[in-house]
Amino acid sequence: MNSCTKREMIVGLICIGLYCMISCTPKEKRAGMNDKELLGKQIFFDETLSEPMGESCAICHTPEKGFADKYSRITSEGAVKGRFSNRNSMTCSYAAYVPALYYDEEEETFVGGLFWDGRVNSLEEQAAQPFVNPLEMGNESNERVVEKIRKAAYYPELIKIYGETTSTDSIFSYVLDALATYERSVEVNPFTSKYDAWEDGKYKFTKQEKEGLKLFKEKGLCAECHILEKDERAGRVLFTDHTYDNLGIPSNPENPYFNVQPPYNTCGRDTMDMGLGAFLQDSAEYGKFRVPTLRNIVLTAPYGHNGYFKTLEEIVHFYNVRDVEDYPAPEYAETVNKDELGNLKLSEQEEAAIVAFLHTLTDGYLPD
Numbered sequence: 140m141n142s143c144t145k146r147e148m149i150v151g152l153i154c155i156g157l158y159c160m161i162s163c164t165p166k167e168k169r170a171g172m173n174d175k176e177l178l179g180k181q182i183f184f185d186e187t188l189s190e191p192m193g194e195s196c197a198i199c200h201t202p203e204k205g206f207a208d209k210y211s212r213i214t215s216e217g218a219v220k221g222r223f224s225n226r227n228s229m230t231c232s233y234a235a236y237v238p239a240l241y242y243d244e245e246e247e248t249f250v251g252g253l254f255w256d257g258r259v260n261s262l263e264e265q266a267a268q269p270f271v272n273p274l275e276m277g278n279e280s281n282e283r284v285v286e287k288i289r290k291a292a293y294y295p296e297l298i299k300i301y302g303e304t305t306s307t308d309s310i311f312s313y314v315l316d317a318l319a320t321y322e323r324s325v326e327v328n329p330f331t332s333k334y335d336a337w338e339d340g341k342y343k344f345t346k347q348e349k350e351g352l353k354l355f356k357e358k359g360l361c362a363e364c365h366i367l368e369k370d371e372r373a374g375r376v377l378f379t380d381h382t383y384d385n386l387g388i389p390s391n392p393e394n395p396y397f398n399v400q401p402p403y404n405t406c407g408r409d410t411m412d413m414g415l416g417a418f419l420q421d422s423a424e425y426g427k428f429r430v431p432t433l434r435n436i437v438l439t440a441p442y443g444h445n446g447y448f449k450t451l452e453e454i455v456h457f458y459n460v461r462d463v464e465d466y467p468a469p470e471y472a473e474t475v476n477k478d479e480l481g482n483l484k485l486s487e488q489e490e491a492a493i494v495a496f497l498h499t500l501t502d503g504y505l506p507d
Contacts, residue, residue: 172324175300179321181293182314188287189218189276196269196318199228205435205502206232206327213446214396218277222403223395225274225412226255227446230439232502233432235262235323236373237381249415251381255428255444256418262319267311274403281311288314330375332434333499338376341506344499351496354489359458360479361493364430378433378500383415385426386458387475389467391445411470412444426471437501445470451494459485 172180182188186195194217201209208215208228215228239260240252252258253265269275270284278284285307288294301313321327336342344352355361365378390411397408404410416425428444436442441449448454457466462481469475485493 172326174296175317175320176324176326177321178293178296178300179317179319179324180326181291181296182288182318183321185291187291188270188278188284190278190283191218194218194276196231196266199269199275200231202326203438205438206230207435207439211440213391213394213441215275216395217273217275219273221399222274222277223399224272225394225396225404225410226444227441229255229431230435231265231322232327233373233377233434234265235328236370236377237429243382246382248382249419249424249427250383252429256415257383257429258418262322263312263315266315266318266322274399282307284314285310328373329502330373331502331504333501333504335375336504336506337499342499342504345495347492347495348499350489351492351494354485354493355496358489359483359485359493361458363479365433379430382430383424383427384430384476385414385428385469385471385474386443386480387461387466387469387472388443388445388447388457390470391443391447394445413471414444416474423474426469426474433497434500435502436497451497452490455490455493455497459483459490 183196183200186193186198188195198209199215200206203209204211207230212228214224214226216223234253237253238251240257241250242248243250249257252260253262259265259268267281271278271280288297288310297310297313297317300317301309304310333342333344333348337344355365356367364380364382364384366380367376367378369375370377392408396404397410413425414428416422416427437451440451441447442451442454448457458480460482462477
């Protein structure tokens, strides 16, 4: 092979490389995600960051399931086989709009805070906990997480964005910032449901969906907590007021957490989840859990803090007839909401209409 041919080959390879850098750019980059969002997404899906490997944020919060559990489990299994969390995985979609926990003096209720019990006030704080939770990603320390981060293929990108440092604490904080940035991205909070299209005049509700919305606002009392006012920051309806309530949901006998051994579960099947009250150490708040968004609710089964209800039809029926049909006793009875659910006198057709309306809250609708 002569030198001219070699030069031509080298030039050709360089051109191919440049072409790939341009045309093979990740789809997310072409769609407008910035570097920090892309970094956060890589961390979010990285299954090497658990102990043992195999668990990532995305296992319990997968996009195809509305950023809830990938396998639609009652509660999610952690990196260690047989260790299940005690609560159903909430969607992290639209969590960016949950305010920090505070007490509303006028409404006499707590508002905001992440997780079912409001125990942290920011996405960064929330992202830190699963890494070192023995029932989730199972690392013994933040330092162990950082060791794995340093070996990741995206580590040079992290340093490029945040700067070189020898501080373990700093690197861990960078990881949390990147994760939170991804969770604030349009990919996680797209607002692309039929409801959004309807608000924009690009979708017309069917007769049943329209009736469902009316029932949702009026007879069904759903909008008392899953409010229809637009959130100031989001500019869209979030279908939650971020308050806390005890719906009277029974203990779930199928909850796999009951079979988790000490020291992770010391009460076995006698475990009683006190929700917000346990975090605040306030008996007046026992059994209360944060009102979740209804966006993508069709995708995020099962329902309730303990996954008691397998389908939307089941939980809507429970709201309707809790106090007039034979359900097991509430997990914690003293603080049950008896004003806005329990005997709504909805017909079977009206329940179905509400469910039909809830189907309009699923992201991914493309207007004609």
